[in-house]
Amino acid sequence: MKIILPVAGKGTRLRPHTHAKAKSLVSVAGKTVLEHIVSRLQMCGECEYIFIVDDNGEQIKDFMAHKFPHLRCHYVVQKQRLGPAHAVFLAREHIADGDDVLVVFNDTIFVTDLAAIAQLCADADGLIYSHEVEDYQRFGVNVVRDGVIVEMVEKPDKPISRLAQVGLYYLKDGCLFMDYLRKCIDDGETVKGEYYLPAVFMRMINDGKRLLAPQIDAWLDCGKPETLLETNRYLLKERHHNHGKLENSVLIEPVHIGTGAVVRNCVLGPNVSVAAGCNLEQCVISDSIVNSDSVIKNVVLDSSIIGDEVTIRGAARKMSVGDHSNLEMDS
Secondary structure (H helix, E strand, C coil): CEEEEECCCCCHHHCCCCCCCCHHHCEECCEEHHHHHHHHHHHHCCCEEEEEECCCHHHHHHHHHHHCCCCEEEEEECCCCCCHHHHHHHHHHHCCCCCCEEEECCCEEEECCHHHHHHHCCCCCEEEEEEECCCHHHCEEEEEECCEEEEEEECCCCCCCCEEEEEEEEECCHHHHHHHHHHHHHCCCCECCECCHHHHHHHHHHCCCCEECCECCEEEECCCHHHHHHHHHHHHCCCCEECCEEECCEECCCEEECCCCEEECCEECCCEEECCCCEEECCEEECEEECCCCEEECCEEECCEECCCCEEECCCCCCCCCCCCCCCCCC
């Protein structure tokens, strides 16, 4: 299997955390988004990984060489921003006869059994993984009849379907998929100047190809600060670990503390991830992500994302407060 991971894109919704960092290298629950995704892809067995990168490509390459040195990886630079279908098409030089293809976009972390692909796709040409949502108006959705996708609708006004496409696609015949991508690009089938995958899939459907819409167990968005914190809460349910040094501190589960982090006189949690190398003192932190090698002292944080190598120092207070007092400090 060839796994295509389009990881180009500036991640503007996650700024300032993506000003100098690829968006897939933003951390959540003690790992980067990319590490969460690639770890889940291991259940597919021996595969080749094709990364579609931008000018942050060296960051991706260095990360993969460090974290997953055993994987066979290729890197293709996307020089023009012409949409997701165009990005996937750039992988064509690495797709050969007999290859099946899995396309994985990096804005979301998925929870599903990829080992079941062969069984799910036994009598079909591909899988367009889906997740049932209430706010269907925000997504492209799959319309299914008798178990097979018959139509795809972008941001429907009416509840024609609640099966949102989640950015995870499997095609049994990789070369045939590339041919359809080429046709769509050659015909200039764009939306606001960009090529999108639903147009490619609809061509396949109209030619009689059978595409199914299996549902994933969880769809964890990492594209915005607020959804990144939601994903952090979800993933921490499985990752309450302390790999650092804890002194005179209280952890309210779940909390993840990375290797080499030092936590003194703090109350952390619930739902806090602290990356490797951090130094925290006299803090109360909840529902937050603190990235690597940051120093935080004498502050109270909630619903916060702190980047790499950040220093935050508050002011400690000494008080003598009598009975029936009401003290409010907003600063």
